[in-house]
Amino acid sequence: MEFPKSQVLTNPLLSLSTFIHQNCLRLGSELSSRLDDTKRTLSRQLQRPPLPVPPFAFLSQPKQALAATLSSDFVSKTLAGTAVYTVSNSSNEFVLISDPNGAKSIGLLCFRQEDAEAFLAQVRLRRKELRSAAKVVPITLDQVYMLKVEGIAFRFVPDPAQIRNALELKAADVRTGFDGVPVFQSELLVVKKKNKRYCPVYFQKEDIEKELSKVSRASRGAGVSQHIMVGSLEDVLKKMETSEKNSGWEDLIFIPPGKSHSQHIQEVAKV
Numbered sequence: 077m078e079f080p081k082s083q084v085l086t087n088p089l090l091s092l093s094t095f096i097h098q099n100c101l102r103l104g105s106e107l108s109s110r111l112d113d114t115k116r117t118l119s120r121q122l123q124r125p126p127l128p129v130p131p132f133a134f135l136s137q138p139k140q141a142l143a144a145t146l147s148s149d150f151v152s153k154t155l156a157g158t159a160v161y162t163v164s165n166s167s168n169e170f171v172l173i174s175d176p177n178g179a180k181s182i183g184l185l186c187f188r189q190e191d192a193e194a195f196l197a198q199v200r201l202r203r204k205e206l207r208s209a210a211k212v213v214p215i216t217l218d219q220v221y222m223l224k225v226e227g228i229a230f231r232f233v234p235d236p237a238q239i240r241n242a243l244e245l246k247a248a249d250v251r252t253g254f255d256g257v258p259v260f261q262s263e264l265l266v267v268k269k270k271n272k273r274y275c276p277v278y279f280q281k282e283d284i285e286k287e288l289s290k291v292s293r294a295s296r297g298a299g300v301s302q303h304i305m306v307g308s309l310e311d312v313l314k315k316m317e318t319s320e321k322n323s324g325w326e327d328l329i330f331i332p333p334g335k336s337h338s339q340h341i342q343e344v345a346k347v
Contacts, residue, residue, distance in 0.1 A: 144321050148225045151316050155217035157340060158279065158332040160185040160232070161192035163199055166209035171199055185220060186233040187257065187279070217330070221313070232257045232309070241281035245306045256308025259330070260284045264291050264303055266327070269341060275327040276337035277312065287337060 162185050163171045172181040186192040192212045200207045220230060234257045242258035260278045265287055267274050278284040285300050312328065319325040331340050 146316055146319060146321065146326055148222065148317075150326065151313065152218040152221040152225075153344075154316075154328055155221055155330050156344065157335075158217045158330055159214040160187055160217060160220065161189045161212050161214055162186065163192060163196050163210055164213045165206055168213075171206070171210060180229055182229045182231050184233060185215070185230050187235045187238075188233075189214075191233050234258060235280075238280060242306045245281070245301055245304060254308070256310040259307055259309050259312060261305050261307070261328075262288060262303045264288060265337060267337065267341065269345060273327045274329050274337070274341050275324075276341075277328050277330045278333075279309075279330070280333050283331065283333060283335075 162183055165171060170183045173184055174181055184192075184195055186195065189212065196210055196212050199210045203210075224230060234254075238258045239254050242254050242260075243252075245260075246254075257279070258281075260281050260283075261275065262284060265276050265284070267276075276284075276287070278287075281304070284304055288300050288303055316325045316328065329337075329341065329344065331337050
């Protein structure tokens with residue numbers, strides 16, 4: 077699946093040096109009425125510390141390690157191809173919001189375009205000067221990751237359907253919530269191509285279920301869930317950042333929604 081590219085946007089990344097606080101919008105309460113359960117998920121992300129639980133257990137067993145850890149550039153490349161959505165103004169600057177404590181300004185990144193559209197509606201409602209200029213723009217996760225490395229603060233708005241899927245897999249009470257963006261993985265889908273090992277990580281439970289149905293009869297139907305492990309994107313990235321080479325974490329590759337791992341790995345291998 078090809079992600080749409082903006083025809084009027086040069087690139088929000090080009091305007092990072094012009095990030096200014098007068099673009100900050102205190103939209104916490106307004107967003108809650110428009111983003112429903114998506115906004116409640118965001119609020120939990122801002123207010124609750126991440127759970128220090130290792131995301132994918134089988135990867136936590138290190139191999140013979142070297143001293144060097146994975147570079148930021150290496151980690152960012154594993155995220156290539158997956159788009160999220162935010163709101164920018166006519167100067168291609170990200171529109172920022174204040175966190176619940178008002179202590180800092182953050183960019184809001186939505187995994188569903190419809191949530192970004194709801195955010196845009198609130199921007200236009202609250203800021204007259206942005207009514208005609210603000211727009212929803214896509215940005216890829218590898219770009220977002222490098223902005224994070226540079227110190228730009230972002231918060232993700234996950235797909236509520238995937239939050240529910242993650243809680244079901246963890247057999248957790250829906251009311252307890254889920255910290256972060258759910259990601260899904262299975263040992264059965266690890267592949268080797270051109271002497272390199274790939275461990276696909278999916279953003280949608282439906283995508284990994286479809287892939288599992290191709291590789292094993294035992295992973296079809298009601299039994300598919302027992303082959304799926306769930307973690308959070310934030311925890312996985314944190315583990316990758318602190319892991320040494322040859323630890324197994326460098327094998328992870330994030331599969332864009334709607335794509336098969338074979339298709340995405342083939343595209344990445346060409347680069």
